[in-house]
Amino acid sequence: MARGKILAICQSGGEFITNSDGSMSYSGGEAHAIDINCEMSLSDLRSEISAMFNFNADTFSIKYFLPRNKRTLITISNDKDLQRMVDFHADSDTTDIFVTKKVESRIIRSVVADSGTSTDANTASVATLEEAKRQKLCINWDSMITGVGQVFSSPKAFRDALHKYAIANSFMYRFIKNDGSRVTAECTVEDCPWRIHASRSSAKQKFMIKKMNDIHTCGKELSKESRRLASQRWVASIIKDKLRDTPNYRPKDIAKDLQQEYGLSLNYSQAWRGKFIAKKELHNSHEEAFSQLSWFCERIIETNPGSVATLHTSDDSKFCFFVTFHASLYGFEHGCRPLLFLDGLSLKANKQWKLLAATAVDGQNDIYPVAFCVLDSEASENWHWFLVQLKSAFTLSRAITFVSSSQNGLEELPEVFEDSFHGYSEQQLIENFKKEMDESWTQELKNKMVGHLKRAICACKVDEFNESIENLRIQSKELAEWVLGMEPEFWSDAFFKGLRYGHYSSGAAEIFNDWVSTRYEPSVLQIVDILRCKLMEMMYSRRESSNTWTEVLVPSANQKVQEEMIKARSLSVACSSDSVFEVSDESTNVINIETRECTCRRWQVTGLPCMHALAVLERMNGCIYDYCSKYLMTECYQQAYSLSINPIPDVGGPVCADSFHAATTCPPRTRRLAGRPKEKPAEPRIIIKRAVRCSRCQGLGHNKQTCKAQI
Known part of the structure; x- marks a missing residue:
């Protein structure tokens, strides 16, 4: 065989047998041969195996034995594990790899010597069956955490995987650090060295395990504290499907099932609260x-x-x-x-x-x-x-x-x-742009590059756009090419065919989340x-505010025109015809009053006359307001808010009045939100302070210890 290349015998469909000397052998199933080299990735190997055995790529595990060791199965979880397997078998022409379905039971039956069946073997078999019963649902959780380099989509995904991993491997952990950028956890047993740390990878903005000491000296036995692993929402997520099919699923049965299937000791109240949350989620169904x-x-x-x-x-x-x-x-x-x-x-x-x-x-x-x-x-x-x-x-x-x-x-x-x-x-484009910059970029340089991109977005002319791209190219040719590959005709004013009037993204997410900011989970109707x-309040308040305006333009547009007028007074204007003019500042721009166009293109983009157009209008003694977009007029603004949204009485309706009333008057108990409350609680009662009277002189405002009156 070529160096760095082995012939792997892929076996599936059989079962492992434990021999009398403790070694294992594989019996039954079918086998296929496949070439594996040092350059093959795990995803490529999975693809070939899934096509070979007609398996889904996510439903099987790949295992192998080390040379001269038939007692321990090694799992291939990432590319490094695959490379190690190739290196371990570099001196062999072939090796055996075993494809096991993740949903299959891991029962290993015992082979007894010819002398007869032993009681110890039967006892071991029963213990194995009990262990298999416990692992019925969490059979894959022991491989949720594979080691350094494993990537997760978010910190929450990592915490969920760690939670299942701890349950499957029978140990308790506590968080040392736990926020949106890093998570560090350690075993709760004192002096146990098990520890894991994960944080964001700045290159791809994904959450990755950076350090892991996967050694336990604590015995990994769940005690009564194991109930801490079973949070209310976790229990609800586990039993929800069964509760839908079996509405009379009792809390004591829930606790018993979780003990058998996950090895967790729950008391009655924990099981009851988990059932309550699951019923609530099912009740708030479609x-x-x-x-x-x-x-x-x-x-x-x-x-x-x-x-x-x-x-x-x-x-x-x-x-x-x-x-x-x-x-x-x-x-x-x-x-x-x-x-x-x-x-x-x-x-x-x-x-x-x-x-x-x-x-x-x-x-x-x-x-x-x-x-x-x-x-x-x-x-x-x-x-x-x-x-x-x-x-x-x-x-x-x-x-x-x-x-x-x-x-x-x-x-x-x-x-x-x-x-x-x-x-x-614009917001989505900038977020994607930032992800292309790895951790080698300083924050100052990142901000500078984002500034060049924003100028390319707002560029009204092709020359301005090309200048911004060249500034990007000076720092990184790859980033400049990435920006050009993102179809500038959809996001740069220099090429965009529509009119965005200087607006490139919305704040809808912020305003809607501010509006629906409550301390309990509202229903869809709520x-x-x-x-x-x-919306009703917004329409009313803006209508009342605009009724006091006296200018033709809305305040923001009026202020912008006044600022541009100051710049326009220093410009030189030359007349070409009744409607075409030439205005010079650092460059020469042509203005067509009739078509409302300027070669700087800011008039067309914003709807307000640019400083070049204002210079022409001032020379013509023209009315500025006749050349502004009608949507920037006070009259048009008032028309936008002229109608009212009417109230809807008795929200909740005859079908759901009781449930809605209960939700609004007695919201379910939830965890207190982080941070200080925005308002102080109301004073429970009015406190009337009694005036202090001196017992010596009978005067008010002092006592006998501080009395200075002459008696």
């Missing part, structure tokens, strides 16, 4: 939400005529609930620029549900929610349904510019809004009604 929302749809349309409220269900009992109120829909079509941001977000108050939102920007550049949809996943078909409902709700036909992250609904837009323009979110109340 069926209950559907019964609440179907009633709420009718109430929205009844109290707010012209609004659109649609409830869509699928065969698997999932649903999508779409809402746009007539006041916000009318305000967008008559008072806001034709610009919509599409966002998919998870609410912090209740992460079970997702929110799809279409938000606009008013004349003051504040966020203006137009429509939203509550559902359980951001699947492509849900995005498509949301966009179809949004289009059918519009009453005016106009080209709309959409801004969205590339993975959140953007691919569905051309199918629904054929004549509109579609752009990428989420929708909280949003309705916040």
